[in-house]
Amino acid sequence: MPTVVSGKPIQKGRATMVENRKYKFRGKKPEEYSMPDLNPHLKLHRKMVPPVVVAEEAPGFKGKWGQAFPNPDQPLHLEIGPGNGFYLAGMAKRHPDLNWLGIEIRFKRVVLVAKKINAAEATNARIARYDAWQLQDLFVDGELDGLHINFPDPWKHRRGEKHRLMRTELAVWAASVLKPGGEIRMKSDHRPNLERVVDACADLPISLVDFIDDIDKVGAPWSDDLVTNYQSKFNLRGEPIYAALLRRDG
Ligand SMILES: C[S@@+](CC[C@H](N)C(=O)[O-])C[C@H]1O[C@@H](n2cnc3c(N)ncnc32)[C@H](O)[C@@H]1O
Numbered sequence: 001m002p003t004v005v006s007g008k009p010i011q012k013g014r015a016t017m018v019e020n021r022k023y024k025f026r027g028k029k030p031e032e033y034s035m036p037d038l039n040p041h042l043k044l045h046r047k048m049v050p051p052v053v054v055a056e057e058a059p060g061f062k063g064k065w066g067q068a069f070p071n072p073d074q075p076l077h078l079e080i081g082p083g084n085g086f087y088l089a090g091m092a093k094r095h096p097d098l099n100w101l102g103i104e105i106r107f108k109r110v111v112l113v114a115k116k117i118n119a120a121e122a123t124n125a126r127i128a129r130y131d132a133w134q135l136q137d138l139f140v141d142g143e144l145d146g147l148h149i150n151f152p153d154p155w156k157h158r159r160g161e162k163h164r165l166m167r168t169e170l171a172v173w174a175a176s177v178l179k180p181g182g183e184i185r186m187k188s189d190h191r192p193n194l195e196r197v198v199d200a201c202a203d204l205p206i207s208l209v210d211f212i213d214d215i216d217k218v219g220a221p222w223s224d225d226l227v228t229n230y231q232s233k234f235n236l237r238g239e240p241i242y243a244a245l246l247r248r249d250g
Helices: 040-047 086-094 107-120 132-137 158-163 168-177 191-201 229-236
Strands: 076-080 099-104 125-129 144-150 178-188 206-212 242-248
Touching (some): 040 107, 076 086, 086 144, 107 125, 132 168, 144 168, 168 178, 168 206, 191 206, 191 242
Parallel strands (some): 076 099, 076 144, 099 125
Antiparallel strands (some): 178 242
16 A cells, blocks of 8 residues: 655656766776876775676676676665665675675775675675666666665755655666565665655555664564664664665565
8 A cells, every 4th residue: 555654745756766867877997087096995996896896897787687696596685875884794694595786886885895795705795886876777677676775865954955865766766676575675864765765655566564763662674684884873872763664566
């Protein structure tokens, strides 16, 4: 059943996430940057392949991400913005029967995630340096078994609106790339971030399974939760953590 958790009218989604963007993200080689030595992580992330997938190679895996992993036939789970990689590497370690892919924009964080994956010896995890605004470059319809988004969009004020990934277009994209039965797991310290996506799903073949207002009091809507790096910061401040579990209809 469609559910609206914000009480606001549902926005109609567009077909892709990025029609309003003027550029096409492909990534660059170090020598193509004007100051390639400025960011040491830029060079380093290229030396960490695998588990790193560099930006210009990521679109080549579209529709065949299994080829990036030792066990190609395992279900594919995607985490957008894994940050330091604690969740991605931890979930990969917990679920060796699934393939885990992270998409992260910042070179330094790509390196951190790769280090976490290597330390965990999680051979079923990969981290692609890519822009989540360009996700339609990377996946065909029905390619994902799970989508995980933890503490995205740290802009609570209106002026950050244009940067927000958590919007109708993300829900529209998820409805096409998730397999029937595929799950979306989202956590945030900012309830409107989840509301926007959940409300958009009311208009899509995605159903809300559970919405939790304070997972420290009530527990997460899934049994195998891992506290992420940002989550532990909000926990220290005593702030509530919101979580939503959604499922692609069959
Ligand atoms: C607030 S941090 C949360 C990190 C982690 N998920 C956690 O809970 O600790 C948001 C993450 O999303 C990444 N990010 C932001 N915009 C992105 C984009 N357009 N594409 C890919 N990653 C992005 C940031 O670099 C950062 O690692």
